[in-house]
Every structure is written in structure tokens, then in C-alpha cells.
Amino acid sequence: MHTPIQLQEILEKAIVEIVYPKHPSNLYEPIRYIMSLGGKRIRPVMVLMAAELFTDECVKALDVALAIETFHNFTLVHDDIMDNAPLRRGKITVHEKWGVNNAILSGDVMMVESNKHLSKVDISVLKQVLDTFNLTAQGVCEGQQLDMEFEQRGDVSIEEYIEMIRLKTAVLLGGAMKLGAVVGGANQTDADLLYQFGENLGIAFQLQDDILDVYGNPEKFGKQVGGDIISNKKTFLHLKTLALAHGDEAKSLTSVDFDQTEKIDQVTKLYNKYEIKELATAEMDQYLTKALQSLNDLAVADEKKTQFRELVQQIMERDR
Amino acid sequence: MHTPIQLQEILEKAIVEIVYPKHPSNLYEPIRYIMSLGGKRIRPVMVLMAAELFTDECVKALDVALAIETFHNFTLVHDDIMDNAPLRRGKITVHEKWGVNNAILSGDVMMVESNKHLSKVDISVLKQVLDTFNLTAQGVCEGQQLDMEFEQRGDVSIEEYIEMIRLKTAVLLGGAMKLGAVVGGANQTDADLLYQFGENLGIAFQLQDDILDVYGNPEKFGKQVGGDIISNKKTFLHLKTLALAHGDEAKSLTSVDFDQTEKIDQVTKLYNKYEIKELATAEMDQYLTKALQSLNDLAVADEKKTQFRELVQQIMERDR
Structure with missing residues (x-):
């Protein structure tokens, strides 16, 4: 088994080696650009980690990992247009650099690139891989739609919010886990358990992001503390x-x-009065517990699960 | 074998019966809307016609036909955003009706819907279907990119123009033909011949569109005569x-x-001076001849090709 850091290195190398057509350069340059902005490659690392629970050859899952990473970056390009965002990972966004129309189209062709990666998986699992991927991709689009609609609504319930972040963020982590498992040779039960693991981890992760926005250590948290409150x-x-x-x-x-x-001060005081941090943490811990339960139920040797538990720790202890 | 009209009816019924999720309704309503605007369903009809050259059960190709039609409509939704078009088939465009962000996202999910249709084909041809579809989809995106870039350029050559319309319009007709053939059980040679047939027909069709814009009968041509000249x-x-x-x-x-x-008058006079209509018609006929040659080379009974020749006639004699 590789460590997550090793898997990240394998991925960085594979991403650099993806060959896109040279022409038309304005269609493919934005893809190289956004794919090279980095990040932790958490989703494709999850694909490979999940595969390694069931096979020694994680390279079998590399195409799926690249499909997931390409799809994720496609959603970033289109989301940034919709959000009118000037920056992504500290760099100018694709639509600011190449124009909105170009960004729409480069995003579209990234979706095709994702599907090209996917189509390379072994024929024995191809159908299941496609079904899982398509369900995941559809969920992510639905999540983005709900997120946009919620901005205009004054009556969003907590349940609706959880459903939105489940779709927008968590199904992709669940899908990444399941796809890795399927390509690695897992049975249906284990693949589904890993989906549940990823999805619940994703919801917990987003709730933690909400908490950190207000209560995070400004030196460790990557964004402006209070940014959610301001907006x-x-x-x-x-x-x-x-x-x-x-x-x-x-x-x-x-x-x-x-x-x-x-404003940050006023709202934080109100949050403190109603012990919102504690309530949010309790909510987050529920999903974390569910995620760990799925991991426990998984029919693989316990020592293989260690990295997953460490991953959970790492993610969840960003700053508590 | 069915007539093209019968195939169109089969398709209309199948399109109406596609079940999209109910929620979020603003994500799926635009898909129902654009898919219901009709048109001649020429691309999915081609899928079914090609399949029927090799199988009696054209229904085997229905999923691929729906994938092609959904993909085509997805490109219309996104192209209309990029072109800032107010109308599509005489009705208000998706982005005018639901807003640009919503139209981007509904288009994205249409791409996923296309892939869902595709994934239902028989596993024995799934890999080949995906490869053909992805190559086609990529070509269409490249064509749209070139089309946008050509608007800004003053030095576009005839060769570049033909390559642009090949990508933007013709590869989808070629892909539709080839996909129908593959699902129908054609061998590689026949599938490729049908691809060539469709692609060359597509180029000829677009050249004819260019001619009709200036020389078409205003009563028969669906658009404003001279529209291309004005713009x-x-x-x-x-x-x-x-x-x-x-x-x-x-x-x-x-x-x-x-x-x-x-302006229409002046430019038409200039076209006439240089016999541009005749030159364009000669260029078109070259592609038409190539298309018919591929059809001739096809290893299926000649009577089965009759409908294809009629289709060519029908398309090419819109108004000559």
C-alpha cells in the first residue's frame, strides 16, 4: 500500500502526462491551466486509496482517478463562472483569463475528457463504473443548482441545507471511494460501504468548513475568517x-x-449565545461517526483501514 | 425497415417518455423544454437508419439515438448562451428563459443524461460506442471553439472554414451514423464507411446552408434570406x-x-460577378459525391441503401 502522499505524487505525475490535443489551443490551454493549479488531489487520492484496499495494483484505478479529478476541475470552471469568482486557489479564474464563452466550452470538453478517461477501465467493470460516475456527476449538478437557488430563498431548512451539501460536495467523495473500490475488485457491499464512508465524510467536512469560517485559526484556515458571515x-x-x-x-x-x-463580531456573539459552534460540531460528529461505522463494517483487514482513519483525523482536525 | 418518418415517430415517443428527476425542477425543466422544441430529429433518425442496415431491431439503437439527440440539444443550449441568441426554433432560448447560470448547469446535466443513455447499450459494443461518442463530442466542442475564434479573425482560409464546419456540424452526423452501425452489428469497415458518409453529407449540408442563405427561396428557407450577409x-x-x-x-x-x-443587394452582386454560387455548389457536390461513394462501398444489399439516397436527395434539394 502507498501512503496518501505517495499516491498524490503518482497522481501529479499522471496529470502532467495527460496529453490534450494541441489545437484549438484556447480550448485546451484552460484545461492544462486549471488542472495544474493543484490542490490536495483529495478526490483522486481517495479513488486510489479505495482501490488499494482490494488490489495491489492501484494503477488499475488511475484512469478513474483522472476522470474524477478532471470532472471536479470541470465543475470548478463552470461554478466560478456562475459565482462570478475572480480567483481560484489564489490564481485568476479561467473565465477571467479566457472569457466566459471560452470557459463554458473548455468546461464542456473537460466533461468529455473525463469520459475518455473512464472509458479506459477494464470492460468487466465498465458498466458499473459508468453508472456510478453518472449518478455522481448528476448529483453534483443538482447540488450546484440547489446552492444557487438557496441564495435567492429566505426559507431554507437545515434538512434542505444538508441535502444540498450532500449533493454538491459529498456525493463526489462517495463516488470517488466507490469507483476506486469497484475498479479494485470490491464486492457490491464493500463498494457501497465505501460510498457511505465517503459521503458522510464529505458532509462532515463541509460542516467543519462552515465552523472554521467563523472559529478557525486565521493562520491555518486558507480563507478569510468570517467570509461566510460577510456574504x-x-x-x-x-x-x-x-x-x-x-x-x-x-x-x-x-x-x-x-x-x-x-458584523463578524455581532454575528459571532449571536452564534455564541446560542452555542451554535457546539451544535454544528455535534451535527458534524454524527456524520463522522457514520463514516467511521461504514469503515468498521468493511470486510477488509483492519490494518488496511488505518490510513483511512488517519485521513479522517487529518481532515477533521484541521483546527479544532 | 422503417421509413424515416416512422423512425421520427418512434423517436418523438421515446423522447416524451424520457423520465428526468422531478427535483430540482429548474435544472430539469429546461431539458424537457429544449428537447420538446422538436426539429426534424435528423441525427437520431440517422442513428436508427444506420442500425437498420444491419439489424431488424432498430430499438437496439434507441438509447444511442437518445444520447445523440440529448447531446445535440445540449450543444444548442450552450451555443445559444455563447451566441447571445434570443430565439431557438422560434421559441425563447433556455438562457433567456431561465438565466445564463441555470442554462450552463442544465446543459451540463444534459451531457450526463447523454452518457446515461449511452451506458445502456449492450456491453459487447459499449467500449466502441463510448470511444466513438467521445471523439464526436470532442470534435463538436472544437468546432464551436473555432467558430467563435473565426469571428475575431480576418485571415480565415477556406481550408480552415471547411475544417471548422466538419468539426462543428459534420462529425456529429458521421458519429450518429457510425454509432447506429456499431450498435446494429456492423463490422469496422462498414461502420467507418457510414461515418464517412455522414461526415461528408454534413459538410455538404452546411455548404448548402451557406448557399441557401443568399440564394434560397424565402418561402421555403426557414431563416431570413441574407442573414449571413447582414451579420x-x-x-x-x-x-x-x-x-x-x-x-x-x-x-x-x-x-x-x-x-x-x-447590403444584401451589393454583396449578392459581388457573389454573382465571381460566380460564387457555382463555386460553392461545385464544392458541395464534391462532398456529396464522396458521401455517395461511401454508401456505394457499403457491404449491404443495394435496396437497403435506397432510403439513404433519398435522404441525401431530400436534404440536398431543399431549394436548388
Whole structure:
């Protein structure tokens, strides 16, 4: 078995070696660009890790890993257009650099590139791989749609929010795990358990992101602390407070009367009053427990699960 | 064997019966909408016609036909965003009706829907179907990219133009033919011949469209006669005239000094002077001859080819 760091290196090498057509260069340059911006390659690493639970040849899962990473980056390109985002991983976004139309089209062709990677898997698992991937891709699109719609709505429930982050973020982690398992040779039960592991981990991860936005250590957290508060983002913390607050209290959540520091301060005070951090942590821990339960139920040798538990630890202890 | 009209009816029924998820409705409504705008369903009809050359059960090719039609409509949704088009088949475009972001995302999920249709084909041809489809889809994206780039360029050659319409329009007809053949059980040679048939027909069809824009019968041609002239579109006629005209003659091609009728009149006169209609028709006939040659070479009973020859006639004699 490889360590996650080793798998990341295998992936970086494989990503660099992907050959895209040279022409038209403005269609393919944005793909090379976004794929080279890096990140932790968490999703394709998960594919390879899951495969290695069932096979010694993780290279069998490399095409699926590249499909997942390409698909993920495709969603970033299109999401950044929709969100009108100027930066991605600290660099200028594709649509800012090449224009919106070009970004739409490069994104589209990335979807085709994903499918090309997928089509290379062994014929014995091809159908199952396609079904899992398509279900995953569809879920991610649905999640993005709900996320956009929630921005316009004032009545989003906690249940709806969890469903949105499940679709937008968590099904891709679940899908990555399941695809790795399938290509590695897992049976249906184990593949489904790994899906559950990934999905619940994904929900927990997003809830932790909501918490860290407010309570994170500014030196460790990659983004601006309080960013969600400034943009009135309907996070778990925001929605839970809306549900618990009395009278006019909740007004500060969406107020534009304060300056930024004052608003972060006001809203954090309100969160503290209703112990929102603790409630969000409890919610997150529920999903974490479910994820670990699926891992326990998995019919593979316990020592093989160690890396997965460490991965959970690593992700969840970003700053608590 | 079914007639093209019968195949069209089979398709219309199958399209109506596609079940999309109910939720989120704003993601799936645009798909139902664009898929219901109709058109002649020429691409999926071609899939079924090609399949029927090799099998009595054209229903075997229905999933591929739906994949091709869904993919085609996906390209329309995204192209209409890029072209800022208000109308499609006389109805308001998806991005005008639901907004650009929603249209991007519904288009994305249509790509997934295409792949879902594809994944249902018999496992014995699945890999070949995916490879053919992905190559086709990639070509279409490249064609759209070139088309957009040509708008900004003043030095587009005839060869580049033919390559652009090959990619943007013709590979999808070729791909449709080949996919139908593969699913119907054709051998590689016949599948490739049908690809060539479709591709050359597609190029001829687009050249005819260029001609009809200027010389079409206004009562029979679906669009405004002279539309390409008004918008300075770099069609075959435009580019050929640029190549042949002397001195300042070509200026009228891109002039904004005339009113619309006067401009159409001026440019048509210039086309006539250089016998552009005849040159374009000769170019078109070359591709048509190639298409019919591939059809002749096909190792199926000649009577089975009759419908294909009629289809060619029908398409090519829209108004000559």
C-alpha cells in the first residue's frame, strides 16, 4: 500500500502526462491551466486509496482517478463562472483569463475528457463504473443548482441545507471511494460501504468548513475568517441561528448596516449565545461517526483501514 | 425497415417518455423544454437508419439515438448562451428563459443524461460506442471553439472554414451514423464507411446552408434570406469572394455603410460577378459525391441503401 502522499505524487505525475490535443489551443490551454493549479488531489487520492484496499495494483484505478479529478476541475470552471469568482486557489479564474464563452466550452470538453478517461477501465467493470460516475456527476449538478437557488430563498431548512451539501460536495467523495473500490475488485457491499464512508465524510467536512469560517485559526484556515458571515451565506451556523433566535436578533445575520469587522463580531456573539459552534460540531460528529461505522463494517483487514482513519483525523482536525 | 418518418415517430415517443428527476425542477425543466422544441430529429433518425442496415431491431439503437439527440440539444443550449441568441426554433432560448447560470448547469446535466443513455447499450459494443461518442463530442466542442475564434479573425482560409464546419456540424452526423452501425452489428469497415458518409453529407449540408442563405427561396428557407450577409458571417461564399475579389471590392462584405437590403443587394452582386454560387455548389457536390461513394462501398444489399439516397436527395434539394 502507498501512503496518501505517495499516491498524490503518482497522481501529479499522471496529470502532467495527460496529453490534450494541441489545437484549438484556447480550448485546451484552460484545461492544462486549471488542472495544474493543484490542490490536495483529495478526490483522486481517495479513488486510489479505495482501490488499494482490494488490489495491489492501484494503477488499475488511475484512469478513474483522472476522470474524477478532471470532472471536479470541470465543475470548478463552470461554478466560478456562475459565482462570478475572480480567483481560484489564489490564481485568476479561467473565465477571467479566457472569457466566459471560452470557459463554458473548455468546461464542456473537460466533461468529455473525463469520459475518455473512464472509458479506459477494464470492460468487466465498465458498466458499473459508468453508472456510478453518472449518478455522481448528476448529483453534483443538482447540488450546484440547489446552492444557487438557496441564495435567492429566505426559507431554507437545515434538512434542505444538508441535502444540498450532500449533493454538491459529498456525493463526489462517495463516488470517488466507490469507483476506486469497484475498479479494485470490491464486492457490491464493500463498494457501497465505501460510498457511505465517503459521503458522510464529505458532509462532515463541509460542516467543519462552515465552523472554521467563523472559529478557525486565521493562520491555518486558507480563507478569510468570517467570509461566510460577510456574504450572508446560508451555512449550517446561519440557518441554525435563524431557527433559534428570538425577535429581531437574527437581523444582524443579513444586515448591511455594519462594517465588516463589526458584523463578524455581532454575528459571532449571536452564534455564541446560542452555542451554535457546539451544535454544528455535534451535527458534524454524527456524520463522522457514520463514516467511521461504514469503515468498521468493511470486510477488509483492519490494518488496511488505518490510513483511512488517519485521513479522517487529518481532515477533521484541521483546527479544532 | 422503417421509413424515416416512422423512425421520427418512434423517436418523438421515446423522447416524451424520457423520465428526468422531478427535483430540482429548474435544472430539469429546461431539458424537457429544449428537447420538446422538436426539429426534424435528423441525427437520431440517422442513428436508427444506420442500425437498420444491419439489424431488424432498430430499438437496439434507441438509447444511442437518445444520447445523440440529448447531446445535440445540449450543444444548442450552450451555443445559444455563447451566441447571445434570443430565439431557438422560434421559441425563447433556455438562457433567456431561465438565466445564463441555470442554462450552463442544465446543459451540463444534459451531457450526463447523454452518457446515461449511452451506458445502456449492450456491453459487447459499449467500449466502441463510448470511444466513438467521445471523439464526436470532442470534435463538436472544437468546432464551436473555432467558430467563435473565426469571428475575431480576418485571415480565415477556406481550408480552415471547411475544417471548422466538419468539426462543428459534420462529425456529429458521421458519429450518429457510425454509432447506429456499431450498435446494429456492423463490422469496422462498414461502420467507418457510414461515418464517412455522414461526415461528408454534413459538410455538404452546411455548404448548402451557406448557399441557401443568399440564394434560397424565402418561402421555403426557414431563416431570413441574407442573414449571413447582414451579420458579416464568414461563410464559404464570403471567404471565397475575399480570396477572388480585387482592390476595394471586398469592402462591401463587411461594410456597415448600407442599409440591410442594400447590403444584401451589393454583396449578392459581388457573389454573382465571381460566380460564387457555382463555386460553392461545385464544392458541395464534391462532398456529396464522396458521401455517395461511401454508401456505394457499403457491404449491404443495394435496396437497403435506397432510403439513404433519398435522404441525401431530400436534404440536398431543399431549394436548388
